[in-house]
Each structure stands twice: as C-alpha cells, then as structure tokens.
Amino acid sequence: MADSNISPALALLVSEVKVVNVGLEGFVKDLKDCDIEVVHLDWSPPAGGDPEMATLLAKLGV
Amino acid sequence: MTAFVLNEIRKGFYLDSVALMRLSREIAGAPGIIEAALMMGTPANIAIMRNAGLLQDATTPQGNDLVLAIRAESEDAARTVLAQAEKELDKPKTQGGGTEAWRPRSIAAAVNGVPGLNLALISVPGDFAAAEARKALNRGLHVMMFSDNVSIEDERSLKDRARELGLLMMGPDCGTAIIGGAPLAFANRLKRGGIGIIGASGTGTQEVSCLISEAGEGISHALGVGGRDLKKEIGGITTLMAIDALDADPSTERVVLISKPPHPDVAKAVIARIAKSPKPYTVCFIGAASADLPPNARFAPTLKGAAEIAIGRSIGDGFDAQAEASRHNRRAGAGRIEGLYSGGTLCAEAQVILTAGGREVASNAAIPGIPYLDSPDSKGRERMIDLGADEYTKGKPHPMIDPSVRDEALRAALQDPSIAVILVDLVIGYGAHADPAGYLAEVVAGRGKNAPLIVGSVCGTEQDPQVRSAQIKRLQDAGILVAPSNEDACTLALALVSRD
Numbered sequence: 001m002a003d004s005n006i007s008p009a010l011a012l013l014v015s016e017v018k019v020v021n022v023g024l025e026g027f028v029k030d031l032k033d034c035d036i037e038v039v040h041l042d043w044s045p046p047a048g049g050d051p052e053m054a055t056l057l058a059k060l061g062v
Numbered sequence: 063m064t065a066f067v068l069n070e071i072r073k074g075f076y077l078d079s080v081a082l083m084r085l086s087r088e089i090a091g092a093p094g095i096i097e098a099a100l101m102m103g104t105p106a107n108i109a110i111m112r113n114a115g116l117l118q119d120a121t122t123p124q125g126n127d128l129v130l131a132i133r134a135e136s137e138d139a140a141r142t143v144l145a146q147a148e149k150e151l152d153k154p155k156t157q158g159g160g161t162e163a164w165r166p167r168s169i170a171a172a173v174n175g176v177p178g179l180n181l182a183l184i185s186v187p188g189d190f191a192a193a194e195a196r197k198a199l200n201r202g203l204h205v206m207m208f209s210d211n212v213s214i215e216d217e218r219s220l221k222d223r224a225r226e227l228g229l230l231m232m233g234p235d236c237g238t239a240i241i242g243g244a245p246l247a248f249a250n251r252l253k254r255g256g257i258g259i260i261g262a263s264g265t266g267t268q269e270v271s272c273l274i275s276e277a278g279e280g281i282s283h284a285l286g287v288g289g290r291d292l293k294k295e296i297g298g299i300t301t302l303m304a305i306d307a308l309d310a311d312p313s314t315e316r317v318v319l320i321s322k323p324p325h326p327d328v329a330k331a332v333i334a335r336i337a338k339s340p341k342p343y344t345v346c347f348i349g350a351a352s353a354d355l356p357p358n359a360r361f362a363p364t365l366k367g368a369a370e371i372a373i374g375r376s377i378g379d380g381f382d383a384q385a386e387a388s389r390h391n392r393r394a395g396a397g398r399i400e401g402l403y404s405g406g407t408l409c410a411e412a413q414v415i416l417t418a419g420g421r422e423v424a425s426n427a428a429i430p431g432i433p434y435l436d437s438p439d440s441k442g443r444e445r446m447i448d449l450g451a452d453e454y455t456k457g458k459p460h461p462m463i464d465p466s467v468r469d470e471a472l473r474a475a476l477q478d479p480s481i482a483v484i485l486v487d488l489v490i491g492y493g494a495h496a497d498p499a500g501y502l503a504e505v506v507a508g509r510g511k512n513a514p515l516i517v518g519s520v521c522g523t524e525q526d527p528q529v530r531s532a533q534i535k536r537l538q539d540a541g542i543l544v545a546p547s548n549e550d551a552c553t554l555a556l557a558l559v560s561r562d
Contacts, residue, residue: 020176022169031244051193
C-alpha cells in the first residue's frame, strides 16, 4: 500500500493499478491477461443521450 | 436503380464502437446491401448517416439509441439483413471477464464496490467522455482518456481539476499508457526496467518503448498526456505532473519525453522543470530540429534516436538500407514515396527523415515547415498520410483496430505509376488488430509486377499477442520489405528512390 505522505500521482506508480473500464470492452481482457484487477462498467449514454445535460449533471456531481 | 432505405432504432441500447464495427461489417457485406451502419445516435453520427443517405427523413434518434441503418437494392434484401442483425443484437452481451463478472452501472458504484480502485480508463464517445472523466476525478481516480473529439476547453477544465486534486489526467486522445505493467488501451507487452516515458503521442510512445524493450532494456512506466497537452491552451499540465511523478518514482532511472514541438512558452516551462530533475532526460520534439536543453537532457530528432540515447547504444546495427535497396532495383530511381500510416507520430517521423534525405514532403498531419496536403504548395511532393487523422476516422474505429481504413488509399497507390515506394507501418500489441500483417498481405496479394515496392516496419514486441517476428515473416512472405524500425523503413525508401 502506498505511503499516505506521497503525492497521489506517485502513489499510482508505486501501488497496484486497479482499473474501472468505461467504454471499449476489449480493454478488459487485455488488463486481465496482465493480472491487473479491472471492473467493466455497464455504461450507456447518461441523461437520455443528451451530451450537454450529461456534462451538467457531472458538474453537479450526479 | 432505386435504393431502399430501412432504419431501426433500439432505444437506450449501447454497444461499444468495436462491437458495432464488427456487426456493421457483417451486415454491409450481405447480399443486396449497398451500405449499412450501426451507430449510436449521437449528433455527430446522425450527421454521418444522413450525409451517406442512410437515414429516412422521419428517423430522429437520441444519443443513447442504437441506430441500424441499411441502404439496399431491394426491400427484401434490407429486411433479411435487418432480421440477421437483430438476432445478433439479441444475443447476451459478451462478458470481458466471464459471465459471472459484476458490472456496476456507474463510476460511483465501482468505487464503492472495489476497494483501492485508482484509475478510470475511459473510451466512450467523445460527447460523453468529459462527463465521465469529471465523475472519476471527483471520486479520486486518475484518468486515462482514450476518447477523442473532446473540446480543448473541456480538456483544460478537467486538467485544472485533476491538478487541484493531485491526480493524473492522461488524455483526451491518449492512445497508450503503461503503469506498473498495466497496458492501458493500445499498449505493448514490454520488458520492465528503469526507463520512464512521457508521451504526448500514442505511436511515438509505442515505437520508442518497443525499440527499447526489443533491444533488451526495460520500461518502468509510460505515461500518456494527450496530443494537446503541450499546446498553449493546456500549458503542459499533465506533462509537468508526470515529470514530478517519474522524478519521485524509485523504479525510474531516466526519462524519455516525446511530443510534437510544443508551444514555445510551454516548452520553456517544461525544459525549466527538466533542468531541476536529478535524472537524465531524452527529449524528442518530433519535427523540431533542436531544443535548448539543460545539461541533464539530450535532444533526439527521431523516435529511434530517442530510444538509442535512452539505452546508450545504437539499435538495428545489422540493417543496411543501401545493401537492401540494391537487391530491389526494378523501380530504381523513379517515382515518389507515398506514406500510408496508421500511427500519427510515425507519420511525423517519416516527414522528418524524408525531408532530411532531401525529399519534398506534404502531409495531412504536417510537422512544422511542411505543407498540408490540401495546400497549393503540396503538388508533386511525397505524400505522408496519417490515416488515423479525424478525416479518416469519423464514425469509424482507428486504423490500428480496423486496418481496412488503409485499403482504398493502398489500392490506389498500387495502381499509381508515379509512385515507386509505398511506406507503411504496422502497430501491434494490446488493443490493435489481431493480425494486421495477414490483413495487409491479403490486400496487396496479386498486385502487378510493376506495382510500387512496399516498405514497412512492425511496431511491437515478441511478447505481444500478435508476436512481432511472426508479423514480420507474414509481410516478407507477401513480398513486403521490412525494416527494423520506422526510421529504417524511411531510410530504405530513400535508398530505393535515390538509386541511379
């Protein structure tokens, strides 16, 4: 586990990478082949597929 | 002939772009089909389908709808293929991790469900990518954004937020990264070692890292920053954070930085930061002739040069372009070189090398000092085409995933008597096509005996799923001349057209 005093970016480099994959499903297999823990998101376009609304909701933390 | 157009909309049905490409190709190749597409109903995709005459006037999909659009010679043909496509879509979704794999519906649910989750790999359509990245950052995740078509304003806003939080925001349009051995998007299976890479370019990072790995040295991490990070609007935010991280990383002994020439103000800031580093740097601003660097940094004008400086010795010593050229003299001295590249930075490197070799070059992805293909100055020049550029990939996967993007240009070049040599790249590794060499060999099979010579290189490693040596052999068996690196392929092309 990374030391809590180091920067988050360095912590990423010295810790185990654990990935959430959002999009192309093929990337999951590649990561698993390298023994990297990965969870694939069951993603579909948010906000009824309206990009502007999706951006707004993300900014609002929804 | 009157075409019949048939549309079907599936509300709220999402499939990723690679799955869509596979099914699109199946239905487009069915009997009686003139053209077909399966796309999410985003505004950009609707415009593409409408321009192609694939949408009925009344069809008005939303961004989270899947659109099946078919233009056929007859209604019967259209309905037959529609039924076939629907059958495919009704099959259960494939599971990357097996059918038992848990699939959270949101980033928040993923963070809550997986202790220690630390990175989001985002490859959803560009219209939605920034929103997902913002959610990931706000949950404390570093982001690798493979998606492109994200505005530069969104990029700046996301990178500002990431910097506040101390998180790495790699991308958008970040083709590759390798962190602690984790291949993110297009990445190769590399030896582990002490060389860190920071890349504002996907294939630039792949070429340098593969050349280093194949030479027997290893990579600690390869951090992508996105092709626009060193533009004035972004100011090198991720590059500067990546330098901080690799400087502090105990497994990184030296660093290679690869980018197109940065904005001068950004270059100054990055070089000033490198000057404070305790580690040696190699800087490759591909397309720049030089850079004013501090004593701990060396400039490399090419990708191969960057790899050589990083490992402290030359690569591919056994390759002699002049000797190789002398064995293939049937088109000696005649004609142009046409570059058909899937890798943008490999295309940039070709421009550097051909220009240094005295050729006049033009490109759709021109480096500084080179005219664009659509400019009046480009006439009669060697054309170096980046087939991964937006104009070739709108609504389609990248040519490294779908090499058919190159077919039309390749067939035209093979028939063009003014062309002596066709330069190509093959990029293998995770995320890439399963057998690009086999695909290319089939496309060029049966070419005439006076067709241009084809010269290429394979960017990848022996450990990659496609196996570099097997890909090289497949190309050689198809009569394609294969050099050990893109730089060497360009040098061979020059030798072939320069012979008396």
